[in-house]
Amino acid sequence: MEQSMVAFLQRTLPDASRIEIENFQQIAGGFSRETFKCDARVTRNGAEEVMPLILRKDPPDVEAILHTDRSVEHALIESVRLRTTIPVSRSYGFEMDPAPFGEPAMVIERASGSGQTSALFNGGEDEDQAESVIKHLCEILVELHSCPVHKIDPDGLLTDPFHRGIKIDSWDSFMESTIEFMESSYPTLNYDPILMIALDAILTLRRNKPRPMPLAVVHGDFNPANFLYENGQVSALIDWEASRVGDPREDLGWMVLMDVVSNTHVMDYPKKEGGFLAYYNKLTGNDITPEELGYFTLFGTMQIAVPVQQFVSRRVNKEYMLLLPLYVAQSSMPALPTMAQLMGYAGVPA
Structure with a gap:
């Protein structure tokens, strides 16, 4: 799927002269979507940047618990990001054609922060x-x-x-x-x-x-x-x-x-x-x-x-x-x- 990510980002970032995908791996947990993380090393106008990304991919239809639409989720996330102060990860777009990733998918920014919210409670290390x-x-x-x-x-x-x-x-x-x-x-x-x-x-x-x-x-x-x-x-x-x-x-x-x-x-x-x-x-x-x-x-x-x-x-x-x-x-x-x-x-x- 790394090559599909490169092709997706080339369409999303037409000014990029070079795109490399690193550290591509599936994230455990959850069962509504298949989730992967990676870093995209992108060169634009002679400057290099690393973009932390998430790929959210639909499971095969037979395994789907709730049938949702990646294009709708993309539109919502971007609307919330641009029209409110609610902190959300930027959505870079979606691919409804199942060919590139095997199922419809979307690519979003991988936000910083801890997802181990249990650490906030019951004497956890972040309870403060x-x-x-x-x-x-x-x-x-x-x-x-x-x-x-x-x-x-x-x-x-x-x-x-x-x-x-x-x-x-x-x-x-x-x-x-x-x-x-x-x-x-x-x-x-x-x-x-x-x-x-x-x-x-x-x-x-x-x-x-x-x-x-x-x-x-x-x-x-x-x-x-x-x-x-x-x-x-x-x-x-x-x-x-x-x-x-x-x-x-x-x-x-x-x-x-x-x-x-x-x-x-x-x-x-x-x-x-x-x-x-x-x-x-x-x-x-x-x-x-x-x-x-x-x-x-x-x-x-x-x-x-x-x-x-x-x-x-x-x-x-x-x-x-x-x-x-x-x-x-x-x-x-x-x-x-x-x-x-x-x-x-x-x-x-x-």
Whole structure:
């Protein structure tokens, strides 16, 4: 793939007289995209520079959990980079033709900073930075949610990027069309009796809708693994492929669940402001309640549960014999007690 990277960069950087790819290697972790890193040694106008890069490549179609579009992700990242102060890695472009890289792909800047966010908590070596890093993270999320949708998404690419039939003409239509998608998807993921809890969650979401709130661009996978930090600040918010227009409380609710699953404590910071939710409310004036946060924790869980459990269901039904769905099934099990707790099941510890 090194030669394909050279060819891609030659098109992107037409003034480069020489391009060499060094240290090309796959990055472990994550399973939504195949990710590689490398350094491009580029000569332009007689001067040499080293560009740290990331190649994000779609997996083979049969292995894809969530089908997302690299051209949409590129447009979003560049819009956020150019129209806000949110720290993101520059996207150099995308290649939708599968021939060069084997599948559609995009090339982005490799941002500086640590991705080992677990080091911020539980006595980790960077715990002294947790207060300032998470405070900055909250400010970044507030900026994203406060930015007008048309400013970040002028072409409407984030209206329904996963082609689920989601409507965004009003908060009510967004919620109802999303819940309808979940309910209509249930027969395709019901491979085990334990997943009756998913149907109960869908019906609970329909019964107990909270107050409306203006829709916004949401990150869609706002979790402790998707930001980098250095020197007490967030250096980049990463992995924007699940972004779309939605309710801003979705990002908060998903972080609550991922804090539990990841054994991190993002929502406890900044402690001087009373925690993440309190600081978010202070900055936005939204006064989001713990009950609303619980609702959107369940809502966010079901948003990702549908494609994940459909992926597992296809393996159970022997549509393919991959090992990855079995790993995914195991790693998703910790979410079930949280779902039961959110719905008030008897006998589930708080």
